[in-house]
Amino acid sequence: MSEVFDYLKMIADAVRTQHEMPVTWAHVVHACLGKAQELSGYRSERRLVLMQQALEKRVIDKLSGSAGLSSERLAEAAKRLEASEPDGPTSKFVHERILRWRSNARLDVPDWTVDVWINVLQDFHVSGDDFTRPGGWAQEPAPTAGAPPPAADWRKDLDALVGLGAIKRQVLELNDFLYVQRVRAARAATKGAPVEISLHQIFTGSPGTGKTSVARILGSIYREFGFLKKGHLVEVSRADLVGTVIGATEENTQRKISEAMEGVLFIDEAYSLSSAGNQDFGPRAIDVLLKMMEDHRDEFVVIVAGYPGKMEEFLSSNPGLSSRFNERLNFLDYTEDELAEIFKRLATHHGFDISHPKLTAAVMAWLEANKRATGSAFGNARAVRNLWEKMLRRQAFRLNRAGKVADAEPGLDVLLPEDIPAVT
Template identity: 50%
Template sequence: MNGRGGPEAAASLLRESARAFRTQHPDALCWAAVLHLCLDRAKQHSAYKSDPRLPELMKAVEDEIFSQYHGVPLGSGLTDADLDDALCALESGLAGAPEAAQAAGHELILAWRSGSDEVGEDWSVRPWRALLSRFDVEPKMFLARAPWPPVPEDGPKPIDWRTELDALVGLGRVKEQVNELRDLLYLQRLRMRRRIPGVEPVELSMHQIFKGNPGTGKTTVARILGAIYREYGLLKGGQVVSVQRSDLVGAVIGKTEELTKGWIEKAVNGVLFIDEAYSLTSGGAQDFGPRAIDTLLTEMEDRRNSLVVIVAGYPAKMAEFLESNPGLASRFNDEIHFDDYKNDELIEIFRRLIARHGIGAPAPAVEARVAAWLANRRANAGARFGNARDVRNLVGILFRRQARRLSLTYPDGTPPEVEWDSFAPEDVPCPTSGAQADTVGARGSAVDGQTTEEIK
């Protein structure tokens, strides 16, 4: 049914899909089944047929709605009378839409069923609309005579969180906890789709405490969690907004509340990540930090279905932070501990960082000096050791020393290209001690377009 024909074409297609589906599920015809067939027609015949959201929607319907038929009571499917009522409502509901006059049957059904609440709404309509929201598809787009507009650029770009999680160096316990949380959300989604009378979904709190030293991957894992929350429908956006004390605390009365609410507004439908959260409670009796916490707790309650908050910092100081306000411990009942990287893991991080910038596998002598520098840095910095952040700092130092070495070696011309893509042992600084080690470790670099502050 790829020709035009308005409501008559829609009626024919609706009855055709009903007959086809009832051969396999005689008692459970639902709107999701009809819409899945209509999506397939749209993928073949509509002006927006090449949009990647169409096959993504079809797969999501299969994975998230069709899998729930086992929980649908027998006899709850759409009847012929339900379909007749729906066709009448479809015709009247789209009567005033100029785009509908030229629309194909499948386009009319998709546009009407995605927006109308008046007739024949069954158990599958609500999850269908949740999918539309997730994929940024509006009902009127199904009547479009042109390709769909792209997803707004200011929206968060989905990440392949599974690949990112697997690719993280070390962090075995963290990965296990993240996968456990994903499994919980998946099972919760299955439970919610069953719609058994009297059975309510488990109330979940996704707020998290991240305990760990700097540079142990906390910000990266926060982004992964944001993507998971989006994929499983807990959050519409899944973006991660990172803040610290200076972003939230003002210098005059009333400014702290204003700043905190402003950042929360940016994080709505996503994750607010507060690094070094304990600094909000360490400013003394006249400090405005506690006002930021009070505002945060109020907003977390008011936005319980649209905001996740992750607080992060040193393990010991985070324990003091939670004890500073009676409301904090009750809001944050789950924590993930990030261990420091082992020496061999730091070397693997070093290899990956330099490979990202075109540097080949380092020679054993280079790796030995890098390992010595990092070991010295760890011994002298103690709790201030930056883990992956210090590795990135060191990579920035190596690039600067390499450039200086080559400029001195070839003062009258361009160094041979083969020299660009490798480090020499002398590019690695000698291990320093005491204050000198801290100075080197705290120095930021702009390698890879990022400052080291981005590795939390």
């Protein structure tokens, strides 16, 4: 067994020499997957690419970027591995032997990415022996008739969001924190009391900056780690919680919290519960919320959202609020390039042609004018979607009046600058 640990050290030293960075087993596996795509007989297997992407999302990107190994370094390191195999190599490719060995051997290696890699293998229904099977890879299992659809992959949803670099990093850090705490708690010999985890969050930012989407992703993460059984999102505003007669606010708030049990209660513009004056029922909703957060501490998560300055006023309106929320995510307004990308993705998703040379500039001019007109209420991605829907209506009006609505009419899928409405 000492030969195997010598081999592990040699692999790590090889990567450090080339990249001068901390090395984990995920870096080695990532490099070998890249070699498999270049050289192996199963290089067309789509799961290779997906597994490499999964490693990037779960490990590599959070540890100073991707790492590769040169062919010479791989060959040098693999000599020790080959010597440790009692039956000799079963493949002529070094990277295949490394992938098989790392996927089949559960050694006591102090490297948390080994467990991540095992989870990736399970997610894609791949075994270590698949990497050296002469007949190619085993087929992915066909879905069972009547089986429920697989849970949505929150990592794909997070990557699909435009911009939000700092937010994405915070979400990934939270994911890693929960993973490490779960591993610590699962050890046979514990070292101290478990870390107390508060999952409640504060989101600050303008409308249309992705707060609801990220809240839904957090629900999926909490479900994945077993902190919430369902992880669903219940989105509410003041109108859903505050009543107009005595007792209605308490009843409304308790009902919405009941809907959010085992999931996430997302309160948009939460400051409206505390900013309507002394005769308002809003503070009663806050009192009910705080009590339910205490009585059902591990049964649901609360995320409060709104403009940064007003959220400070909200937190200071009740002595018990600030202590309930440990984490804050600040959603910045989208840049011009990010708004343009959102518009482009809408067009691509729905199969529209936006190649007119003046269209993008006209769209950005409309958004800028709308931002000046609305000020702090500018809707960001929401403004882009509103513009998109108005353009589709104007395009339909233009085509219909010109008698160009027919199956073969190419203009059905084309947007033009004249489809952009005036700013109101």
